[in-house]
Amino acid sequence: MTSSVDVALVMVPPFIPDEPHLGLALLASYLRGNDFSVAVHDMSIKLFHSCEEDDRRLWDRSAATAIEWQQRDLRESFFKKYWNNFDAYIDEILASKPKVIGFCCHITNSVLSMEVINLTRAKAGPDITLVAGGPAFFVNESETTGVGYELCMYGHPTRGQAELRHALETWISKLDCLILDEGEAPLLEVCQRVRDGEELTGVANMVRCSGPGEYEELTRGPPIRDLSTIPYPTFEEFDLSLYTRPQVPVLFNRGCIKKCTCCVERYRWGNFRARKAEDILAELKHHVEVLGISWFNACDMLLNANVRELAKLCDLIVAEEMSIYWGGNVVVRKEMTPELFGKMRAAGCGWLIFGIESGAERIVDLIGKNFTLTEGEQNLEACHQAGIRTYINIIIGFPGETEEDFLESMEYVRRNRENIDWIILMAMFELFHHTEVVLNPERYGPRCEDVAGLTENFGLVDWSDETGNTYEVRQYRFARMQRLLAELGLPDPTMQGDDLRLSQVRQELTEHPAIHSMIGAALEVEPKLDLPLTEALEGNLAHDEEKTRAGACRLLGMLGSRKAVPSLIEALRDKSEWVRGESARALGLICDPTSLPHLESILTDEGYAVLSGDMQLSMARMRRLYEASRDVTEFEQQQDAEDQ
Numbered sequence: 243m244t245s246s247v248d249v250a251l252v253m254v255p256p257f258i259p260d261e262p263h264l265g266l267a268l269l270a271s272y273l274r275g276n277d278f279s280v281a282v283h284d285m286s287i288k289l290f291h292s293c294e295e296d297d298r299r300l301w302d303r304s305a306a307t308a309i310e311w312q313q314r315d316l317r318e319s320f321f322k323k324y325w326n327n328f329d330a331y332i333d334e335i336l337a338s339k340p341k342v343i344g345f346c347c348h349i350t351n352s353v354l355s356m357e358v359i360n361l362t363r364a365k366a367g368p369d370i371t372l373v374a375g376g377p378a379f380f381v382n383e384s385e386t387t388g389v390g391y392e393l394c395m396y397g398h399p400t401r402g403q404a405e406l407r408h409a410l411e412t413w414i415s416k417l418d419c420l421i422l423d424e425g426e427a428p429l430l431e432v433c434q435r436v437r438d439g440e441e442l443t444g445v446a447n448m449v450r451c452s453g454p455g456e457y458e459e460l461t462r463g464p465p466i467r468d469l470s471t472i473p474y475p476t477f478e479e480f481d482l483s484l485y486t487r488p489q490v491p492v493l494f495n496r497g498c499i500k501k502c503t504c505c506v507e508r509y510r511w512g513n514f515r516a517r518k519a520e521d522i523l524a525e526l527k528h529h530v531e532v533l534g535i536s537w538f539n540a541c542d543m544l545l546n547a548n549v550r551e552l553a554k555l556c557d558l559i560v561a562e563e564m565s566i567y568w569g570g571n572v573v574v575r576k577e578m579t580p581e582l583f584g585k586m587r588a589a590g591c592g593w594l595i596f597g598i599e600s601g602a603e604r605i606v607d608l609i610g611k612n613f614t615l616t617e618g619e620q621n622l623e624a625c626h627q628a629g630i631r632t633y634i635n636i637i638i639g640f641p642g643e644t645e646e647d648f649l650e651s652m653e654y655v656r657r658n659r660e661n662i663d664w665i666i667l668m669a670m671f672e673l674f675h676h677t678e679v680v681l682n683p684e685r686y687g688p689r690c691e692d693v694a695g696l697t698e699n700f701g702l703v704d705w706s707d708e709t710g711n712t713y714e715v716r717q718y719r720f721a722r723m724q725r726l727l728a729e730l731g732l733p734d735p736t737m738q739g740d741d742l743r744l745s746q747v748r749q750e751l752t753e754h755p756a757i758h759s760m761i762g763a764a765l766e767v768e769p770k771l772d773l774p775l776t777e778a779l780e781g782n783l784a785h786d787e788e789k790t791r792a793g794a795c796r797l798l799g800m801l802g803s804r805k806a807v808p809s810l811i812e813a814l815r816d817k818s819e820w821v822r823g824e825s826a827r828a829l830g831l832i833c834d835p836t837s838l839p840h841l842e843s844i845l846t847d848e849g850y851a852v853l854s855g856d857m858q859l860s861m862a863r864m865r866r867l868y869e870a871s872r873d874v875t876e877f878e879q880q881q882d883a884e885d886q
């Protein structure tokens with residue numbers, strides 16, 4: 243029987259299948275810390291595993307897929323096709339009798355969330371409080387509603403389109419309320435009021451709308467000042483075995499210290515607030531010790547916004563001798579010295595993404611990055627020298643970018659080739675709501691009529707300015723930059739999916755023969771691509787160096803290479819305990835039935851207690867998976883057949 247909960251948090255597809263959603267994990271921990279029982283229903287990852295194989299591409303993280311999801315036809319046909327799944331997921335949620343159901347909406351899942359919320363309301367009736375939140379929502383000033391604002395949702399264009407606005411507002415009226423920006427405090431207040439039978443009116447950062455144009459007044463509350471009051475996410479509400487990478491997201495801070503003119507995020511999160519190094523360390527240790535996870539994707543806007551806490555965190559990680567791997571976004575700063583990069587590497591930092599954006603100082607200034615080209619080049623060099631993979635972002639055609647500026651950008655990439663591993667994001671500049679560029683077009687240059695045509699669908703690609711920076715010009719510059727990257731042997735950032743992942747791993751394999759140092763890139767590889775890579779890694783299982791053998795085991799596990807199971811079983815008897823532990827972990831991840839008896843026999847032969855925690859974790863994981871998802875008799879029969 244399903245046990246009852248106070249609050250159910252829901253993620254409608256698609257959200258990247260790599261890792262659990264940090265926002266929902268944080269909200270769950272926060273509510274739990276305030277005495278509410280919570281369940282998370284990640285419909286996205288469940289449907290990812292049960293949908294038709296061809297449909298899995300719709301979970302791709304590319305901008306193209308995000309745009310595709312905004313087509314009404316796709317949303318409607320997808321919902322119809324998987325209606326039974328959605329219906330069953332909603333029944334499962336309702337079986338636990340939650341009093342509040344919260345939906346996380348972002349650009350790719352927002353329109354499908356509308357369908358799922360409608361169905362939930364139809365099935366749940368009026369007594370359950372339905373709330374939505376997440377980055378999809380923002381408000382625009384408006385004279386027409388009488389309260390000075392109206393709600394907008396990324397993915398659902400409404401600007402100037404009365405019919406669509408009517409549809410959006412009718413839909414919102416099915417929700418009890420909607421929460422903007424940082425979600426913890428307002429969601430808690432909503433839950434408390436529901437528990438205490440109080441009206442919801444007046445909760446800060448909450449939008450309520452009882453029908454087209456009928457909004458309640460909106461009050462704004464401050465962001466949470468002391469981040470130590472938010473417990474770290476434990477992910478206990480998630481089934482981590484469902485995600486495609488053995489990694490979890492983490493936050494080092496909230497808000498941003500910069501004020502870039504192309505950015506909307508700094509408005510959403512309010513003031514910059516750092517987390518204490520000790521708190522982050524406790525979180526990382528929890529994930530290593532309790533979840534068995536040592537890969538961390540820092541979802542910060544800038545993980546180096548507070549250099550002092552960052553350095554302290556690295557010292558603590560090193561002092562604890564933790565073997566972890568992490569990385570994320572950074573800004574160029576002169577405080578990022580070679581010593582600090584060295585410290586970060588020693589603490590397991592494996593990759594950093596620098597928002598370089600342009601190689602023309604004038605444009606970097608216009609964007610408001612506030613660093614010099616020389617500082618940028620020094621940071622890239624020091625990062626690369628420290629052995630951290632160095633990724634950069636490039637914007638093509640920021641308003642006012644001239645041909646000369648663009649040529650400087652090309653020259654910048656050429657000059658720094660040695661210190662750049664990948665241009666991870668190369669994008670033609672798009673106009674986005676609530677950015678300085680759009681709020682003050684006369685200062686930055688995009689034509690006002692273009693700005694007026696901006697909908698909530700996605701960024702506006704086709705805009706121009708007085709300097710002749712048109713869509714066609716940007717396309718041409720983009721193509722030239724692509725050619726330069728090919729000439730310099732840098733991977734093409736427009737590659738998608740499998741091609742991109744494979745190219746990265748190939749590059750890594752040739753650069754770092756010691757496999758252990760390039761695990762991050764292998765995380766990008768899908769099991770179906772394992773053919774050439776598996777063979778290379780299997781070869782490394784016989785390598786003299788212990789770390790290379792151990793690294794090969796670990797990668798084979800992450801790749802899910804079933805083909806490698808026999809070699810990994812052999813590695814269970816390696817002379818090094820490290821390698822034995824890694825092979826057991828790999829077999830646990832691959833979860834091929836043939837490996838269970840071998841693991842069992844090793845553990846019986848050599849004694850469970852003396853072997854590493856990895857072995858025990860792998861065993862526990864395999865047992866759990868087999869016992870939960872397979873008919874045990876069928877599994878045993880299969881074993882018997884194989885043994886004969």
Ligand code: B12
Binds near residue numbers: 265507
């Ligand atoms: C890291 C990141 C990624 C990672 C994802 C890793 C991950 N685990 O999330 C990667 C690189 C894969 C990625 C990909 C994309 N991303 Co991204 N990403 C981010 C980033 C920088 C951090 C996300 C994060 O974890 N934030 C911290 C958590 C705590 O915040 P949160 O999820 O928003 O949750 C809080 C509130 O929103 C709210 N909340 C959330 N859910 C709910 C639910 C309820 C009921 C309530 C009440 C409140 C609530 O409370 C939470 C706690 O305060 C954000 C920008 C940002 N700073 O947030 C962009 C951002 C989320 N990404 C964005 C975009 C556009 C994309 C892509 C489409 C990029 C592309 N290719 O064009 C893809 C799509 C991926 C997908 N949907 O499947 C946009 C989303 C735009 C929008 N308005 O919806 C953002 C906001 C950046 C931006 N402004 O452009 N992204």
Ligand code: SF4
Binds near residue numbers: 498502504505507543
């Ligand atoms: S550094 Fe990044 S998050 Fe911060 S303001 Fe600039 S673009 Fe926005």
